[in-house]
Amino acid sequence: MVVSKxxxxxxxxxxxxxxxxxxxxxxxxxxxxxxxxxxxxxxxxIAVEVASSFQKNMRTRQxxxxxxxxxxxxxxxLHDDVLDGADTRRGIGSLNFVMGNKLAVLAGDFLLSRAxxxxxxxxxxxxxxxxxxxxxxxxxxxxxxxxxxxEQCHSMEYYLSKSxxxxxxxxxxxxxxxxxxAGQTTEVALHAYSYGRHLGLAFQLIDDVLDFVGTxxxxxxxxxxxxxxxxxxxxxxxxxxxxxxxxxxxxxGFDNPANIEAALDYLGKSQGIERTRALAIEHANQAIAAxxxxxxxxxxxxxxxxxxxxDLSHMVITRSK
Ligand code: FPP
Ligand code: FPP
Ligand code: MG
Ligand code: MG
Numbered sequence: 001m002v003v004s005k006x007x008x009x010x011x012x013x014x015x016x017x018x019x020x021x022x023x024x025x026x027x028x029x030x031x032x033x034x035x036x037x038x039x040x041x042x043x044x045x046i047a048v049e050v051a052s053s054f055q056k057n058m059r060t061r062q063x064x065x066x067x068x069x070x071x072x073x074x075x076x077x078l079h080d081d082v083l084d085g086a087d088t089r090r091g092i093g094s095l096n097f098v099m100g101n102k103l104a105v106l107a108g109d110f111l112l113s114r115a116x117x118x119x120x121x122x123x124x125x126x127x128x129x130x131x132x133x134x135x136x137x138x139x140x141x142x143x144x145x146x147x148x149x150x151e152q153c154h155s156m157e158y159y160l161s162k163s164x165x166x167x168x169x170x171x172x173x174x175x176x177x178x179x180x181x182a183g184q185t186t187e188v189a190l191h192a193y194s195y196g197r198h199l200g201l202a203f204q205l206i207d208d209v210l211d212f213v214g215t216x217x218x219x220x221x222x223x224x225x226x227x228x229x230x231x232x233x234x235x236x237x238x239x240x241x242x243x244x245x246x247x248x249x250x251x252x253g254f255d256n257p258a259n260i261e262a263a264l265d266y267l268g269k270s271q272g273i274e275r276t277r278a279l280a281i282e283h284a285n286q287a288i289a290a291x292x293x294x295x296x297x298x299x300x301x302x303x304x305x306x307x308x309x310x311d312l313s314h315m316v317i318t319r320s321k
Contacts, residue, residue, distance in 0.1 A: 141166025168200025
């Protein structure tokens with residue numbers, strides 16, 4: 001799907017789809033599990049061959065949504081690494097580091113265009129609208145993070161809405177798209193959306209913890225990168241509730257490494273990391289509640305896939321990379 005006749009563009013676009021560079025493939029995994037978790041028995045009145053070809057076709061379309069979602073995700077990572085001036089990603093050189101900013105931006109645009117073509121081939125305007133909204137949210141979240149004013153940077157509400165746009169919107173809207181392609185009701189589609197939303201928020205909260213407690217080697221990307229970029233995340237926001245003096249440190253900015261050290265001291269003395277983990281656990285539990293709210297099924301397979309989605313929410317909060 002990402003081939004190009006122009007050799008430089010081809011190698012840039014393929015870069016993060018090569019063996020060893022594909023990342024955790026977390027989003028496609030979630031989406032294909034969701035597809036299986038929502039599968040419905042076909043009425044016995046329908047001939048077996050017809051039913052099986054119908055199911056296969058539906059599965060192909062759902063798989064396409066998983067592929068599109070990963071392409072959008074990788075496009076956003078390519079652009080993100082340009083914005084962040086990152087030199088590593090997925091344990092290898094970031095594309096901007098290896099091929100320069102210009103090709104990294106263009107490769108991101110190209111992936112996005114390939115995702116649009118694949119999306120159009122589904123011929124479902126509601127699904128197009130969901131994923132197009134998610135792309136807009138990625139840009140909105142990234143811009144919110146980049147343009148935070150002094151008041152917003154101290155607000156947990158602003159942080160959480162930014163996290164929804166930047167992180168949870170893509171997976172939640174894609175989960176909803178999977179449910180719609182399965183012919184599920186609006187109510188079921190909303191449970192699928194809710195699972196993705198809470199899973200995404202839990203994922204981002206843990207990401208923000210790992211930025212403080214992980215190492216470059218364990219994460220495959222830089223650590224302490226948020227605070228170095230002046231980005232205030234949940235652990236610091238919670239620490240500031242315990243130590244209001246931290247506010248003055250934040251207000252001085254983090255260009256001076258001494259201020260980073262001071263903020264880390266306060267964070268170490270506080271419950272900031274623990275409280276962020278606790279909030280992530282709350283969201284993981286809400287994700288599990290959404291799975292438990294799905295209509296009953298007596299298919300053993302469907303129940304296994306639902307259990308896998310529940311297990312994934314546990315993995316999100318216990319992950320170390
Ligand atoms: C990673 O954040 C960034 C994102 C998930 C979203 C980035 C979105 C854009 C750059 C908007 C452009 C979007 C498209 C679809 C082209 P991070 O820097 O906090 O995480 P990291 O540690 O993995 O770099
Ligand atoms: C890297 O994603 C990007 C981030 C950690 C910042 C934004 C996070 C997301 C967009 C996560 C979306 C949430 C869910 C629940 C899927 P990554 O760590 O997944 O990178 P990878 O693709 O390299 O594994
Ligand atoms: Mg980044
Ligand atoms: Mg970034």
